Each structure stands twice: as structure tokens, then as C-alpha cells.
Amino acid sequence: MLKPFLFIPLLLLVGAPGFWQQTQSTPQNPSTAAAPAAPAPIPPEYANRTNPVKPTPESLARAKQIYSWDCALCHADNGSGKGDVAVEQKLDLLDLRDPSALKPWTDGQLFYIIRNGRGKMPAEGPRAKDDEVWNLIIYLHSMSKGQASTATPAS
Ligand code: HEC
Numbered sequence: 179m180l181k182p183f184l185f186i187p188l189l190l191l192v193g194a195p196g197f198w199q200q201t202q203s204t205p206q207n208p209s210t211a212a213a214p215a216a217p218a219p220i221p222p223e224y225a226n227r228t229n230p231v232k233p234t235p236e237s238l239a240r241a242k243q244i245y246s247w248d249c250a251l252c253h254a255d256n257g258s259g260k261g262d263v264a265v266e267q268k269l270d271l272l273d274l275r276d277p278s279a280l281k282p283w284t285d286g287q288l289f290y291i292i293r294n295g296r297g298k299m300p301a302e303g304p305r306a307k308d309d310e311v312w313n314l315i316i317y318l319h320s321m322s323k324g325q326a327s328t329a330t331p332a333s
Pocket residue numbers: 211212213214217244245248249250251252253263264269270271272273279280288291292296297298299300302314318
């Protein structure tokens with residue numbers, strides 16, 4: 179005799195993990211950044227997505243807060259890329275204070291990178307809302323404002 183109720187949890191388990199479906203075989207994004215282990219390519223539809231948010235002092239303060247919680251451990255509060263975890267794990271991070279650091283990517287691609295992670299960078303995943311990620315990108319760009327480009331990628 180079959181016990182159909184046993185199959186229900188099984189079906190749920192099989193249906194649930196949409197999170198892991200990030201593998202896409204699209205052409206590699208041409209990028210000037212050093213990418214040692216060729217991270218998964220960014221789906222092409224992200225390249226043309228424009229940043230839809232109009233930042234306010236409040237939304238940027240929120241972005242700064244998310245940055246300090248989720249990003250600064252690697253990228254450092256000032257964006258230097260010398261956060262504790264980055265130093266400890268010998269991660270090679272670009273200096274976000276240098277305007278050339280974010281040049282290889284459009285905002286849409288940065289959105290994808292933050293949401294899904296890249297190489298050794300963990301995914302922000304669902305922790306931040308879409309609006310918050312877009313504000314985060316504006317915050318990242320602001321890190322290099324008023325700084326002369328030193329054009330020296332972190333080695
Ligand atoms: C565990 C360390 C770690 C954390 C935490 C982390 N990153 Fe990264 N990040 C990396 C690494 C490593 C790379 C380089 C990835 C690659 O291209 O291989 C990177 C790359 C990037 C890039 C692409 C530009 C570049 O420097 O190559 C951006 C933008 C970025 N991170 C933003 C963020 C934001 C925003 C957060 C927080 C939501 C965050 N990161 C959290 C490690 C981290």
C-alpha cells in the first residue's frame with residue numbers, strides 16, 4: 179500500500195532549491211579585471227539594466243549600513259579591499275576608491291555580481307531588497323568620487 183503523504187515532503191524538497199540554479203552557459207563578459215578562476219559569466223541581459231533608483235540621503239545611509247555589515251569585512255569600510263577577511267584569506271580585491279575599479283561593469287552587471295556573488299565573493303542573495311542593492315551600487319560609485327584615479331589595481 180502506498181503512503182502518498184510521504185511523497186509530499188519529497189516533492190517539496192525537489193522543487194525548492196531554485197537558489198542554486200545560477201549556472202548559465204552564456205559568453206564570457208570581456209573584463210579587464212584579474213579573474214583568476216574565470217567566474218561564471220554574467221547573463222547578457224544584465225548589461226543593459228539601468229539603475230532605477232533615485233537615491234535619497236536615507237537610502238544611501240541604508241546602503242552604507244548594509245555595506246558595513248555585509249561587504250566591509252572584505253572590501254573594508256573605505257573600499258580599499260583590505261578588510262580583515264580579505265587579508266586573512268589573501269583575497270585579491272580591487273580598491274573601490276579608484277574610479278577604474280568599477281569601470282569594467284555596468285550597474286546592471288554589478289547588480290548581478292552583488293546578488294549572485296562572483297568567484298570568492300559570496301552572494302548577497304535575498305538579504306537586501308532590489309532597491310537596496312541598487313542604492314548599494316550608487317554608494318560604491320560614491321567611494322571614488324573626489325578621488326584622483328591612481329590607476330593602480332591592487333596587486
Ligand atoms: C568574503 C569576501 C567578500 C565579501 C563579504 C564581499 N565581497 Fe565583493 N568581492 C570579493 C572578491 C574576492 C571579489 C573579486 C571577484 C572576482 O572577480 O573574482 C569581489 C568583487 C566585487 C566587486 C567587483 C569589482 C571588483 O572589485 O572586482 C564588487 C562591485 C563587489 N565585490 C561588491 C561587494 C559588495 C557590495 C558586497 C557586500 C554586499 C561585497 N562585495 C561583499 C570578496 C567579497
